[in-house]
Amino acid sequence: MEPLYQQLSIYLGVAAFLLAAGIFGLIRRRTLVGMLIAGELIFAAAALNFLALNRFVAPDRVTGQVAVLFILGLAAAEVCIGLSIVIAVYRNYRSIQTKTLSDLSG
Amino acid sequence: MNPFPGAELVMNLAFGLAVLATAAGALIAVLSRRLIRGVCGLALSCFGLAGLFYYLHSPFLALMEILVYVGAVCVTIVFAVMLAEPDEPPRTDAERGPAGAAWTGAALVLSLAVGYGITRLGVSHPWIRVAEPTHEGTLPEIGIALLTTYSMAFETISLVLVVAILGAVVIARHGRTQP
Numbered sequence: 001m002e003p004l005y006q007q008l009s010i011y012l013g014v015a016a017f018l019l020a021a022g023i024f025g026l027i028r029r030r031t032l033v034g035m036l037i038a039g040e041l042i043f044a045a046a047a048l049n050f051l052a053l054n055r056f057v058a059p060d061r062v063t064g065q066v067a068v069l070f071i072l073g074l075a076a077a078e079v080c081i082g083l084s085i086v087i088a089v090y091r092n093y094r095s096i097q098t099k100t101l102s103d104l105s106g
Numbered sequence: 107m108n109p110f111p112g113a114e115l116v117m118n119l120a121f122g123l124a125v126l127a128t129a130a131g132a133l134i135a136v137l138s139r140r141l142i143r144g145v146c147g148l149a150l151s152c153f154g155l156a157g158l159f160y161y162l163h164s165p166f167l168a169l170m171e172i173l174v175y176v177g178a179v180c181v182t183i184v185f186a187v188m189l190a191e192p193d194e195p196p197r198t199d200a201e202r203g204p205a206g207a208a209w210t211g212a213a214l215v216l217s218l219a220v221g222y223g224i225t226r227l228g229v230s231h232p233w234i235r236v237a238e239p240t241h242e243g244t245l246p247e248i249g250i251a252l253l254t255t256y257s258m259a260f261e262t263i264s265l266v267l268v269v270a271i272l273g274a275v276v277i278a279r280h281g282r283t284q285p
Contacts, residue, residue: 009228009229014128019224041132041151061163065243073264073267075179080274090189
Protein backbone atom coordinates (compact mmCIF):
# COMPACT_ATOMS: atom_id res chain seq x y z
CA MET A 1 0.00 0.00 0.00
CA GLU A 2 1.18 3.49 -0.80
CA PRO A 3 2.06 5.87 2.03
CA LEU A 4 -0.61 8.37 3.05
CA TYR A 5 1.00 11.35 1.40
CA GLN A 6 0.93 9.60 -2.00
CA GLN A 7 -2.82 9.14 -2.00
CA LEU A 8 -4.81 11.56 -4.08
CA SER A 9 -8.08 11.01 -2.22
CA ILE A 10 -6.70 12.41 1.05
CA TYR A 11 -5.77 15.69 -0.61
CA LEU A 12 -9.17 15.88 -2.30
CA GLY A 13 -10.86 15.18 1.03
CA VAL A 14 -8.94 17.96 2.79
CA ALA A 15 -9.82 20.36 -0.04
CA ALA A 16 -13.51 19.44 0.21
CA PHE A 17 -13.35 20.01 3.97
CA LEU A 18 -11.83 23.46 3.45
CA LEU A 19 -14.58 24.27 0.93
CA ALA A 20 -17.29 23.09 3.34
CA ALA A 21 -15.82 25.13 6.20
CA GLY A 22 -15.64 28.17 3.92
CA ILE A 23 -19.26 27.86 2.83
CA PHE A 24 -20.39 27.36 6.43
CA GLY A 25 -18.50 30.47 7.53
CA LEU A 26 -19.75 32.51 4.60
CA ILE A 27 -23.36 31.77 5.53
CA ARG A 28 -23.07 31.97 9.29
CA ARG A 29 -20.66 34.85 9.95
CA ARG A 30 -22.33 38.12 10.79
CA THR A 31 -19.48 40.51 10.05
CA LEU A 32 -17.86 41.41 6.75
CA VAL A 33 -14.34 40.54 7.90
CA GLY A 34 -15.49 37.10 9.04
CA MET A 35 -17.07 36.47 5.65
CA LEU A 36 -13.83 37.55 3.96
CA ILE A 37 -11.85 35.03 6.04
CA ALA A 38 -14.28 32.29 5.02
CA GLY A 39 -13.85 33.31 1.38
CA GLU A 40 -10.09 32.91 1.73
CA LEU A 41 -10.66 29.33 2.89
CA ILE A 42 -12.59 28.64 -0.32
CA PHE A 43 -9.70 30.03 -2.38
CA ALA A 44 -7.31 27.78 -0.44
CA ALA A 45 -9.49 24.76 -1.19
CA ALA A 46 -9.38 25.53 -4.91
CA ALA A 47 -5.59 25.91 -4.81
CA LEU A 48 -5.15 22.59 -3.00
CA ASN A 49 -7.38 20.81 -5.52
CA PHE A 50 -5.45 22.26 -8.45
CA LEU A 51 -2.12 21.22 -7.00
CA ALA A 52 -3.21 17.71 -5.98
CA LEU A 53 -4.60 16.88 -9.41
CA ASN A 54 -1.56 18.52 -10.98
CA ARG A 55 0.77 16.28 -9.02
CA PHE A 56 -1.00 12.98 -9.69
CA VAL A 57 -3.01 13.24 -12.89
CA ALA A 58 -1.68 16.01 -15.13
CA PRO A 59 0.94 15.09 -17.74
CA ASP A 60 2.46 18.58 -17.60
CA ARG A 61 3.14 19.44 -13.97
CA VAL A 62 3.78 23.11 -14.66
CA THR A 63 0.15 23.94 -15.50
CA GLY A 64 -1.33 23.43 -12.04
CA GLN A 65 1.43 25.33 -10.29
CA VAL A 66 0.95 28.33 -12.59
CA ALA A 67 -2.81 28.15 -11.95
CA VAL A 68 -2.20 28.19 -8.20
CA LEU A 69 0.07 31.20 -8.59
CA PHE A 70 -2.77 33.01 -10.37
CA ILE A 71 -5.20 31.97 -7.61
CA LEU A 72 -2.80 33.48 -5.06
CA GLY A 73 -2.74 36.73 -7.02
CA LEU A 74 -6.52 36.84 -7.35
CA ALA A 75 -6.99 36.11 -3.63
CA ALA A 76 -4.62 38.96 -2.77
CA ALA A 77 -6.55 41.34 -5.04
CA GLU A 78 -9.85 40.21 -3.54
CA VAL A 79 -8.65 40.82 0.01
CA CYS A 80 -7.27 44.21 -0.98
CA ILE A 81 -10.59 45.41 -2.46
CA GLY A 82 -12.71 43.69 0.19
CA LEU A 83 -10.90 45.25 3.11
CA SER A 84 -11.00 48.73 1.61
CA ILE A 85 -14.77 48.30 1.22
CA VAL A 86 -14.93 47.16 4.86
CA ILE A 87 -13.08 50.31 5.93
CA ALA A 88 -15.37 52.52 3.83
CA VAL A 89 -18.48 50.80 5.22
CA TYR A 90 -17.25 51.12 8.79
CA ARG A 91 -16.61 54.81 8.27
CA ASN A 92 -20.16 55.40 7.07
CA TYR A 93 -22.12 53.02 9.31
CA ARG A 94 -19.85 52.70 12.38
CA SER A 95 -20.42 48.95 12.09
CA ILE A 96 -19.35 46.05 9.91
CA GLN A 97 -22.27 43.80 10.75
CA THR A 98 -24.04 42.52 7.70
CA LYS A 99 -27.39 43.26 9.34
CA THR A 100 -26.92 47.02 9.40
CA LEU A 101 -26.13 47.20 5.68
CA SER A 102 -29.75 46.94 4.63
CA ASP A 103 -30.51 50.35 3.18
CA LEU A 104 -31.66 48.84 -0.10
CA SER A 105 -33.90 46.18 1.42
CA GLY A 106 -37.59 46.92 1.03
CA MET B 107 17.77 -1.08 2.32
CA ASN B 108 16.60 2.25 3.59
CA PRO B 109 19.55 4.18 5.00
CA PHE B 110 17.30 5.98 7.50
CA PRO B 111 14.99 3.44 9.12
CA GLY B 112 12.42 5.84 10.62
CA ALA B 113 12.08 8.03 7.52
CA GLU B 114 8.69 6.70 6.49
CA LEU B 115 7.27 7.21 9.97
CA VAL B 116 8.60 10.77 10.17
CA MET B 117 7.17 11.59 6.74
CA ASN B 118 3.77 10.22 7.74
CA LEU B 119 3.81 12.10 11.04
CA ALA B 120 4.69 15.40 9.36
CA PHE B 121 1.97 14.82 6.78
CA GLY B 122 -0.57 14.12 9.50
CA LEU B 123 0.50 17.28 11.30
CA ALA B 124 0.01 19.32 8.11
CA VAL B 125 -3.48 17.88 7.53
CA LEU B 126 -4.39 18.46 11.16
CA ALA B 127 -3.14 22.07 11.09
CA THR B 128 -5.12 22.75 7.91
CA ALA B 129 -8.36 21.30 9.26
CA ALA B 130 -8.05 22.75 12.77
CA GLY B 131 -7.08 26.17 11.41
CA ALA B 132 -10.11 26.17 9.11
CA LEU B 133 -12.41 25.28 12.02
CA ILE B 134 -10.92 28.01 14.23
CA ALA B 135 -11.21 30.52 11.37
CA VAL B 136 -14.90 29.77 10.94
CA LEU B 137 -16.11 29.13 14.49
CA SER B 138 -14.29 31.58 16.77
CA ARG B 139 -16.28 34.57 17.98
CA ARG B 140 -13.31 36.93 18.14
CA LEU B 141 -12.22 37.95 14.68
CA ILE B 142 -8.55 38.12 15.61
CA ARG B 143 -8.66 34.43 16.56
CA GLY B 144 -10.29 33.73 13.23
CA VAL B 145 -7.36 35.42 11.49
CA CYS B 146 -4.92 33.32 13.54
CA GLY B 147 -6.88 30.23 12.50
CA LEU B 148 -6.56 31.27 8.87
CA ALA B 149 -2.79 31.68 9.32
CA LEU B 150 -2.54 28.23 10.93
CA SER B 151 -4.56 26.74 8.11
CA CYS B 152 -2.24 28.36 5.56
CA PHE B 153 0.83 26.97 7.30
CA GLY B 154 -0.70 23.50 7.11
CA LEU B 155 -1.61 24.07 3.49
CA ALA B 156 1.98 25.04 2.74
CA GLY B 157 3.06 21.72 4.24
CA LEU B 158 0.61 19.90 1.96
CA PHE B 159 1.98 21.85 -1.02
CA TYR B 160 5.45 20.68 -0.05
CA TYR B 161 4.28 17.08 -0.09
CA LEU B 162 2.85 17.71 -3.56
CA HIS B 163 6.36 18.44 -4.86
CA SER B 164 5.87 22.21 -5.05
CA PRO B 165 8.24 23.80 -2.52
CA PHE B 166 8.12 27.10 -4.41
CA LEU B 167 4.35 27.35 -4.01
CA ALA B 168 4.63 26.32 -0.36
CA LEU B 169 6.90 29.32 0.24
CA MET B 170 4.61 31.59 -1.80
CA GLU B 171 1.63 30.41 0.24
CA ILE B 172 3.33 31.41 3.48
CA LEU B 173 4.63 34.66 2.00
CA VAL B 174 1.34 35.80 0.45
CA TYR B 175 -1.30 34.37 2.79
CA VAL B 176 0.39 34.57 6.18
CA GLY B 177 2.65 37.50 5.37
CA ALA B 178 0.30 39.71 3.39
CA VAL B 179 -3.34 38.61 3.57
CA CYS B 180 -3.49 37.82 7.29
CA VAL B 181 -1.59 40.96 8.25
CA THR B 182 -3.94 43.07 6.11
CA ILE B 183 -6.97 41.48 7.75
CA VAL B 184 -5.44 42.20 11.16
CA PHE B 185 -5.18 45.87 10.15
CA ALA B 186 -8.83 45.86 9.11
CA VAL B 187 -9.81 44.27 12.43
CA MET B 188 -7.91 47.00 14.27
CA LEU B 189 -9.53 49.77 12.21
CA ALA B 190 -13.05 48.36 12.45
CA GLU B 191 -14.70 46.09 15.02
CA PRO B 192 -12.74 43.38 16.85
CA ASP B 193 -15.60 41.02 17.65
CA GLU B 194 -18.65 39.42 16.24
CA PRO B 195 -21.55 41.15 17.99
CA PRO B 196 -23.23 39.18 20.78
CA ARG B 197 -26.32 37.37 19.62
CA THR B 198 -29.63 39.06 20.18
CA ASP B 199 -32.58 37.18 21.62
CA ALA B 200 -34.13 36.78 18.19
CA GLU B 201 -30.92 35.22 16.87
CA ARG B 202 -30.71 32.83 19.82
CA GLY B 203 -34.23 31.58 19.16
CA PRO B 204 -35.44 28.97 16.73
CA ALA B 205 -34.85 31.19 13.69
CA GLY B 206 -31.14 31.53 14.49
CA ALA B 207 -30.81 27.82 15.17
CA ALA B 208 -32.56 27.03 11.92
CA TRP B 209 -30.18 29.35 10.04
CA THR B 210 -27.13 27.68 11.61
CA GLY B 211 -28.60 24.26 10.90
CA ALA B 212 -29.25 25.19 7.28
CA ALA B 213 -25.65 26.42 6.91
CA LEU B 214 -24.36 23.19 8.48
CA VAL B 215 -26.52 20.98 6.26
CA LEU B 216 -25.57 22.85 3.10
CA SER B 217 -21.82 22.85 3.80
CA LEU B 218 -21.85 19.19 4.88
CA ALA B 219 -23.76 18.24 1.75
CA VAL B 220 -21.32 20.10 -0.50
CA GLY B 221 -18.30 18.68 1.31
CA TYR B 222 -19.65 15.13 1.27
CA GLY B 223 -20.67 15.33 -2.37
CA ILE B 224 -17.31 16.64 -3.55
CA THR B 225 -15.37 14.14 -1.43
CA ARG B 226 -17.48 11.30 -2.79
CA LEU B 227 -16.98 12.54 -6.34
CA GLY B 228 -13.21 12.85 -5.92
CA VAL B 229 -12.74 9.51 -4.19
CA SER B 230 -14.98 7.44 -6.43
CA HIS B 231 -13.68 8.80 -9.73
CA PRO B 232 -11.13 6.43 -11.34
CA TRP B 233 -8.23 8.86 -11.72
CA ILE B 234 -5.57 7.69 -14.18
CA ARG B 235 -2.14 8.36 -12.75
CA VAL B 236 0.51 9.73 -15.06
CA ALA B 237 3.72 7.81 -14.52
CA GLU B 238 6.04 9.86 -16.74
CA PRO B 239 5.04 13.51 -17.03
CA THR B 240 6.32 15.63 -19.90
CA HIS B 241 7.43 18.30 -17.42
CA GLU B 242 8.35 17.70 -13.80
CA GLY B 243 7.30 21.17 -12.71
CA THR B 244 10.62 22.44 -11.41
CA LEU B 245 11.11 26.12 -10.67
CA PRO B 246 13.00 26.93 -13.92
CA GLU B 247 10.19 25.29 -15.90
CA ILE B 248 7.59 27.39 -14.06
CA GLY B 249 9.56 30.54 -14.85
CA ILE B 250 9.86 29.67 -18.51
CA ALA B 251 6.15 28.80 -18.73
CA LEU B 252 5.18 32.09 -17.06
CA LEU B 253 7.13 34.07 -19.62
CA THR B 254 6.16 32.05 -22.71
CA THR B 255 2.94 30.00 -22.60
CA TYR B 256 1.21 32.00 -19.89
CA SER B 257 2.71 35.42 -20.57
CA MET B 258 -0.70 36.92 -21.43
CA ALA B 259 -2.28 35.62 -18.22
CA PHE B 260 0.77 36.78 -16.28
CA GLU B 261 0.45 40.33 -17.62
CA THR B 262 -3.29 40.30 -16.99
CA ILE B 263 -2.89 39.24 -13.37
CA SER B 264 -0.38 42.01 -12.78
CA LEU B 265 -2.84 44.48 -14.33
CA VAL B 266 -5.59 43.12 -12.05
CA LEU B 267 -3.35 43.64 -9.02
CA VAL B 268 -2.53 47.22 -10.00
CA VAL B 269 -6.20 48.05 -10.57
CA ALA B 270 -7.11 46.38 -7.26
CA ILE B 271 -4.55 48.43 -5.35
CA LEU B 272 -5.62 51.69 -7.00
CA GLY B 273 -9.29 50.86 -6.42
CA ALA B 274 -8.63 50.04 -2.77
CA VAL B 275 -6.88 53.36 -2.26
CA VAL B 276 -9.70 55.27 -3.95
CA ILE B 277 -12.47 53.49 -2.02
CA ALA B 278 -10.81 53.66 1.38
CA ARG B 279 -9.70 57.26 0.99
CA HIS B 280 -13.12 58.61 0.06
CA GLY B 281 -14.68 60.71 2.77
CA ARG B 282 -11.66 60.64 4.98
CA THR B 283 -12.03 64.20 6.22
CA GLN B 284 -15.65 63.74 7.31
CA PRO B 285 -16.21 62.89 10.99
